[in-house]
Amino acid sequence: MTQTSRAPARIDRFFSMPSARADSWRDLVGLAQRWETGKGDRKAVEAALGELAVMEEFHAYPGIRLMSALRDRLAADAAQGFTSLARNISSAIITRDYKHDPAEWETSEDVANTPADRLPPTLGRGEAHRPYFEVLVVSPAPAARWQHMAGEFRRLRRPEDEFIYEPVFVGSLEDAVCAAIVNPDLAAVIIYDGFGQRSRHDAPVLRSVLEATGLAAAADERGELSLFLADGIKSIRPELDIYLLSDRAVEKTAGDVRASAIRRVFYQIEEPLELHLSVLEGVRARYETPFFDNLKRYARRPVGTFHALPIARGKSVFKSDWIRDMGEFYGINLFLAESSATTGGLDSLLEPTGNIKKAQEMAARAFGADHVFFVTNGTSTSNKMVHQALVAPGDIVILDRNCHKSHHYGLVLAGGQPLYVDAFPMTEYSMYGAVPLKTIKSALLDLKEEGRLDKLRIVDLTNCTFDGHIYNTRRVMEECLAIKPDVVFLWDEAWFAFARWSPFLRPRTAMGGAEAIEKWLRDPASLQAYEKQQKELGDKPSREKLLATRLIPDPRKVRLRVYQTNSTHKSMSAIRQGSMVLVKDVDFHNVEAQFHEAIFTHASTSPNQQLIASLDVARRQMELEGYGLVQNAIEIALDIRREVNSHPVISRYFKVLGAPEMVPAEYRSAGFVDALTPGTTWGDFLRSAREDEFCLDFTRMTVVCGSAGFDGTQFKGLLADKYSIQLNKTSRNSVLLQSNINNTRSDVAHLIRVLLEISTDIEDRLANGGEAARQAFAARVKSLMTDVPDLPNFSHFHESFRKDAGKKTAEGDMRTAFYGAYKAEFCEYIPLRSPDIDRRLKEGPDMVSANFVIPYPPGFPIMVPGQVITKETIDFMRKLDVKEIHGYESARGLKLLKADTPAAKARRTAA
Structure with missing residues (x-):
């Protein structure tokens, strides 16, 4: 689904944002440089700019003025000027400098005198930095008026505003939905009554997504699109504030149950400043962090501490000859913000009545x-x-x-x-x-x-x-x-x-x-x-x-x-x-x-x-930028999947598993295979998400390493010790990679380089080691990928711990078994390899686990207190080659409950 270099960049490629947007700008700069040096074609530049222009309509930057300047330079055959401006825009998008540097919104021709209604949106000159966001404006006004309307929004700005925003204009329901999906910088939506339904652009995939979600069909049935659009946007991005401007009976609209998605209804634009202040107030309501804000204020106060927390205020640390380095490492604020008090602006986590209570209520809303x-x-x-x-x-x-x-x-x-x-x-x-x-x-x-x-x-x-x-x-x-x-x-x-x-x-x-x-x-x-x-x-x-x-x-x-x-x-x-x-x-x-x-x-x-x-x-972060961060985490994961599974060398030894390997077909009724399967659309994925019994979280990638001769624990250690790549979970022949809101494309590049180096080392060893090396490698792979132990299912609880359970149900009294093992006289140990285990499996008496036994991997209890141990569990234990097994002492063996525990005797007596 990610957009490859020079792939069509139509509006329906919106799921490749945000990195594909930056890639497209870099591609444009590359084409422009070739044109400038006489090695490229002006028509190629024109085509690339045309593709980009459609996507850029859904972002405030670079905006109408800079895009017009690019077109003017292209029309005038000013290759050098075009390349320079395109390079500046590309750099500003990658670095996000346009959010705080007013110069990024200007061309060299308009640096001198910019009219007030065209001031760069991030700052007035000389202002301090303020957080920046964008507002989607859905308007029936012709596109020719949008720049003028943007100027009207800018004239509402005041020096005392906490934030600064720039409007993004669209004229239809489909374009509004697309903008909500494409643009992660949106924090609010303003809807004017009277807009149309269809996009101005050819967007077949967009329409397929609308159909998959039911939005398109429902929209066709309803003449009133405003409330429907508000509901649709809320279903996509519930964190966005939505404001409706109508020239009809706004009182009736505000009382409509369908208007629950709308934060406030205005009568058209009779109160533009109120609309502006409402947008800012809505963002401030998400930006507020009640406990953190109070903690910062507390840290700035002079406080005398007579409670049991010596490091509070940091005096015991910074005045020490021996632990001052801890203070220097963590910084003074960590200690100024420490206290065991729940008064003085703080609150109690156990009985919150103040800012913690409010912070929890805000989290509930989020x-x-x-x-x-x-x-x-x-x-x-x-x-x-x-x-x-x-x-x-x-x-x-x-x-x-x-x-x-x-x-x-x-x-x-x-x-x-x-x-x-x-x-x-x-x-x-x-x-x-x-x-x-x-x-x-x-x-x-x-x-x-x-x-x-x-x-x-x-x-x-x-x-x-x-x-x-x-x-x-x-x-x-x-x-x-x-x-x-x-x-x-x-x-x-x-x-x-x-x-x-x-x-x-x-x-x-x-x-x-x-x-x-x-x-x-x-x-x-x-x-x-x-x-x-x-x-x-x-x-x-x-x-x-x-x-x-x-x-x-x-x-x-x-x-x-x-x-x-x-x-x-x-x-x-x-x-x-x-x-x-x-x-x-x-x-x-x-x-x-x-x-x-x-x-x-x-x-x-x-x-x-x-x-x-x-x-x-x-x-706070997730309410204001979580949508874009999660989209980026998903795209990072898709990049890793694509690069690993398609690389000519890496794919010989490593593979990221997809739905066919991870989810049996019987649980995928929609027929979804993988996000990267050719011909798959996001409509297919949406149907899978709605209909299938199970689907996969793309951000979690099971990488098979057994085919490279590594067990999971061994490969995890190699990545950590030699390449400083950390991960958590392993299995017998795989490791789990996770992308998250912290990852960048640089992380992907580092991972791919490391996997290529490991794969190349394997190739060299096999090529130089002769037939003996190839046979040893094949045997190792077979032991990891083919000779795998069966996974044991839960057997049953011993009758001593079944209480009043019925004949068909398998619940048990695990608590009694657990605490019964606290008495040493009721327990016994049998070594795992002892023939006594095999004898008891055949002849009895039952072996009953006295505690939890949890091997890592796989990381779940294969024995629980009161469970009867079966041959399948013993076979699995004996084939395990992991070092970490919680609840199992290899020197003593399995800890078992004896047949004469009080619970067993009571059960026999009752019988």
Whole structure:
């Protein structure tokens, strides 16, 4: 999907922004230089400028004046002047200097005297820097008037304005949608009634995207486009403020329920200054960081500290002969902003009533949640908080066995009984995918048939998974609610906080899915759809029919209760361990008190002030520039995929896996293969995002290294030790690369250079080592890529820890088993290679795990307390060649619970 050099640059190539825009300008400069030196063709320059001009209509810079100057120089055959101006514009776009340097908006001819209405948009001369943004103006006025209208906006600027903006004009619904997608600098939209629907440009892919989202068909049915456009833009970029200017009954429009997407309605332009101030105020509402702002003010005050925090104000550091270097390394502000006080402009994280409370409310607005709670102990703590708040001893939780260990430990602490469901295996790469919906529904139906559905409390899933599998959150929740209308959902989105700012990923987040369900529940058609399906299913539908049907819940009974945990630090600009709990729960008032008790239990009473401030600032950044940052992260990932998989040398040894390898075809009903497959459109991807059971997060790239003779741990070490490239996750024969809002194209270039160097070294070794080297390499690759161990599924809990579980369901009392292992006399150890293990597998008694055993990789528990250990698990353990296995002591062996534990005796007595 990314635009290659000299590929057609029509408006419908908008998904290649922002780097493709810079590439196109560099291409134009290159063509101009060839023209200037007599080596190139003027027509090629003219064609390239024509392609660029269409895209540039959706950006304020370089604007009408500079683009006109380029055309004038081209028409006058002024090759040198054209090249010079094009080079300046290209440089300003790459460096973003136009946002703060007024000279970038001027040509050499107009430096001397610029009229007031044509002042450069970033600054008046001599002004201090102010944050810059752009405003989309959708107007029915002819394009010839747009420059004059821009001047009217500029005349409204005042020295006391906190920010400065430049308008971008379009004249149609399609151009407005395109601008919202293309231009990440937009922070607000002004809509004048009376605009048209169709773009002035040929944009077939744009129309295909509109059709895929349903916007085009709906627009055709509605004569009134303004409210429809506002809804459409909000669905793409919910962070944008939208203002409507109408010459009709604005009072009636403002009261229309469809106007909820609009921040304010004006009667045409009777109050231009009010419109200008409203735009600035809307941006300021997102720019404000209540806790961080107060922390900065606190740090500037002279404060006497008589509390238990010696480093506060930094005196113990900067006056020390021995640790002054720490102060010099971190800087004085870190210590001036430290305090254990919750007064004097600060606030308490445990009982927020001031600026932390307001910061959390602003985060809730940004993420589309009802409530947000900041957590400074990482998402491991966030997950435990939710479990403790919602799960009582004996409650059943449907849990992805492959989830993060904090969920398992959370249930141990809460006393919940996990009913483990397994994800689909990817044995070739020694990893699991995600849990199929059919598996989840089967667990729900099992509980229903056993008469135990009332004991089910939570469905707990990881979205997206470590390896990038994204659930269809709306479908999962709707079908589960069709079986149990009040079930609670916990979505662990530790790696997925950034997805809120992608229009393609947002619907697949927990809050995005919940928002769609909320909207559906309000629609009278929802009840009609439910009743129609009930007639089709009949009075007593078979289990097979229920599993094969996309179930519709009864909107009259649904209690929508959704919790989402985010490791904000993993994908946003927050300090390590910064996390959030997002809540959209219609019954939260019933559990709010116990939720606060969970916070008191798990949260530190001495939270780090800088960490809280970073959560506040991370929200600000994403609301104001997150859309562009996420688009760039996606494009970085697509660049890596394309370069690795198409490189003539690198691709012999390394490969970035796509959907065909990561998601079985049965879960891709829309037929989507990969973003880089020739002929694939973004309409195809949008259909996949809406319809497929699973799709992939492009920013997560599984790179197969086993075909280069490296296991994952070995390759991770090589990249870190020799090339200073850091990554987290590995499997037996792969490593996981992640692009994020921090990455640049320079990072991509460094990675490709390193992979080429490693690949070339392999080629040289194989060429110089003779047949023996080639055979050894082939054997190594075979052991990593072919001779892989089967992945063990969860077996079952031992009868001693089944409590009142039914015959069909597999939940167990993990808490009793966990704490039973605290008594040494109830435990035994057997070495992994001991023949006693093989004998007991055949003859008994059952071997019951006393604790969690978690190998890294794959990083999930292959044994949990109370689980019966099977041959598949032992075989897997014996084939593991990883060094890090939590819960396993190689010197002593497997830790097992004996058959005569109190729980076992009690179970036998009851029987």
